[in-house]
Amino acid sequence: MALNNTDLIKIKLSHKDFSYEIENVCRIFFPNWKISFVEFDDFIDEKVNFISINVDNLKNNAIIISVSANINDKKDNKTETILKRQASEKDIELKVCVLVFKILSEITITKPKWGVLTGVRPIKLFHALSVHNGIEYSMDYFKNELLVSDEKVNLARNIEANQNKFLKSPDKKSFSLYISIPFCPSRCAYCSFVSQSVEKSIKLIPEYLKLLEKELIYTAKIIKELNLKLESVYIGGGTPTVLEPYQLKTLIDIVITNFDMLSCKEFTIEAGRPDTITKEKLKVLKNSFPNIRVSINPQTFNDNVLKIIGRRHTSQDTVRAFEMARTVGISNINMDLIAGLPGDNFISFCNTIQKILEIEPESITLHTLSVKRASNIFETGNDIYKNNKEIDKMLNFAYGSFPKFNYNPYYLYRQSKMLGNTENTGWAKKGFEGIYNIYIMEEIHSIIACGAGAVTKLKKPMENKIERIFNFKFSYEYINRFDEIIKRKGTVRNFYEEFQ
Ligand code: SF4
Structure with a gap:
């Protein structure tokens, strides 16, 4: 079935509480169609794509779920009866989702x-x-x-087996520190993260760093008072290596001198864009934290694809950056790749996999392209979706190749609007699993975050509840409303008082 961003589905739903999950199931099949919910009694023209869902609560302890659909003139309907006393609202919602899924699966033949x-x-x-x-x-x-x-x-x-040892009863006072450097030298075509003009915001770096230092020192003070235990540090972005060597050194020194690093098992920094990496910066990283984990991200080893996605570097630049990192003694390197990039195809993707396996970083994170509305490639989405069928082949090739080089899958997460409705996976050689990635994805302890766009996630020990504290998204907001950021950060104390 041809996918078109302008297509529309109307959904009639008798049980409005289920609308969020129903929409999510529809998005699996039609990621960028418009979906609108209408009143259950509304008349819908036969020419309009629609799904009608009725949950009928009968007196005799039975619930009848009926789903019918008409999408691009393909029709189907299904009914299921379940017993009321055996089913919670969540169970009924799941049954409805399953029926909708089965119908859409048959209609779209996927x-x-x-x-x-x-x-x-x-x-x-x-x-x-x-x-x-x-x-x-x-x-x-x-x-x-x-x-x-x-x-x-x-x-x-x-994956669950490989990460199990990291999930066992975390100390109730353990946490990880996330630091955001939301600046990049230019904007990648698939990025939905940086919506401000990158060139304009880069001028804000000196002022931003001054305030970030204040936020880190204030956060460290709270951490000390609460006697929390730092397990990992992650400096992400953006592209943290857009900073000058002296700025990188100051930033890492602030962390090392203000936080108790004795319990810290991992310190990661994203050096995402090879065009921002120099030997001087790599030396700063190595000298500041000898076991530092550095992420150098090729995304692809196809130069034409790099041009299409707006990365201002070549695959050779990536190899050079990697070799430089090895020369200065960095022995824990991660590399990110993306399957499904515009201009890429199965053969070229296989070359990328072969290239990365020749280089042999300690870990590889394989993403599948997620086409977000805020990205520049959203408008060209129709072409990208044609790659959908290739995504499976690409992932199968990668997943078949990695274990032969002793990489094991150790974490996984999914995003909305991923091509082929697939997943992102992290692969690592034994002992090189990125533990911050596991902590944040499996939500096993608190992540205390500093900088623009950073979100602190406070985890209640032994409970599945997370409280969030949001920092302002853009660097200019962070600078202009810094007092509010500090005030919000102070609420970390209130959260932990309960567990003292
Ligand atoms: S490096 Fe990352 S954050 Fe920066 S523009 Fe590219 S995708 Fe966006």
């Missing part, structure tokens, strides 16, 4: 491999089910209740 699972963190769910009911139960639930394919069930099982 079988999305994650079934009705639309959340960002499938491994967290898999793990929670396993802890309570065992691995076999989780596998069975994923396959039969959520309609996840065998291939993805096995992937979830492998």
